[in-house]
Amino acid sequence: MSFPNVRLRRLRQSSKIRELLEEVRVSPKDLVCPIFVQEDLKSKLAGGSMPGFERLPLSGVTDEVNSIIDLGIPAIMVFGIPSHKDDKGTSAFSDDGVVQKAISEIRKGVGNRVAIMSDVCLCQYTTSGHCGLVNGNKIDNDSSLEVLAKTAVSQARAGADVVSPSAMMDGQVRAIRTALDDAGFTDVAIMSHSAKHRSSLYSPFKDMAHSAPQFGDRKTYQLPYTNPKEAMREVETDIAEGVDVVMIKPALAYLDLIAMTRERFNVPIAAYSVSGEYAMVKAAAMQGWLDEKEVTLEILTAIKRAGADMIVTYFSKIAAKALGEK
C-alpha cells in the first residue's frame, strides 16, 4: 500500500507517459512571426539590438515568408519602415506604401498559405515618431483615428487578413471597423493592441523600426503597468467596439493580465512577447549563460498557460525549429 502522492512520481518515470500528461503544449501553430520590411533597401540589414533579426527589402519578403510557412507557422505580422516621414503620416496609408506593397507581394507569392496581419500605427511614418498626429505638443486623438482608419483600409485593399492597430488611440477599433465595413472589407478582422503598456521593453523595436518619439514619451496614450483594472477596461472597451482578437503587451511580465483577461472575457487573446523580451534572452544566450531553445520554449509555454491563444514573438522561427526537433 503506497501513499496517493506516489502516483505523481510513478507517472513521471516514462517520457512517453510524461508526454501523455502534458496539459499545455506550444505548437508552431500558436505563433505569429513579425517581419520588418524597409523601403528602398537593397539587401537584408541587421538591427543592432535584435541579433538574428533583419530588416528585409521588398524583394526578399516572399522568400522569408516561405521559410516561415515551411516551419509550420500560420501567420506573420508586417511592420514597415518607410523612406518618407511627414507630420501627417501619409506614407502609412498610401496604396504604394511599403507595407501595402509587401502585403500584395506576399499574397502573390504564397497565396493563402499564410495569414497576413499588419501593424496599423503612425510612429514609423510621422516626423514626431508618435503613434498619433501631433497638434502643438499634444497627441490629437480624433484626427489620428481618421488616418489610422485609412491605413487599415489600404492594408485590407492590399490583401491583409487581419489589421492590428497598435496606436492606443481611444476609439481606434470602432473607427477602423466602420471604415473597413464602409469600404466593403467586412471579412477583414481586427486584432487590437488592447492593453498595450508603456514599457521599456520596446527599445530594441524602436531601433529596428526607426520609430522612437522625437519629443516626450508615450505615457499619454499607453497604459501604465501599475493599473490592472484600467487594462481590463481597455480590453472591455475594445470588445464593445467590435474587436475580433484582444492583445496583452508585453507578455512575460504581464502573465497576470493575460490570465485575468482569460477569466473575464470569452474572446481570442493574443500575447505580444516584445523586442526587449527577445533581446534579454538573446543577450544571455550569446554569452552562453542560458540555453536559448530551452528558455524560449519555457517562456512560450508559460504565456500559453496563462491563457493566450496565440503569441506574437520574435522567437517564432527559433521556437518552431526547436519544436520540430523534439
Ligand code: PBG
Ligand atoms: C508602435 C509599436 C511598438 C511596438 C509595436 N508597435 C513600439 C512602441 O509602442 O513604442 C513594440 C513591439 C516590440 O517592442 O516588440 N506602434
Ligand code: ZN
Ligand atoms: Zn506606434
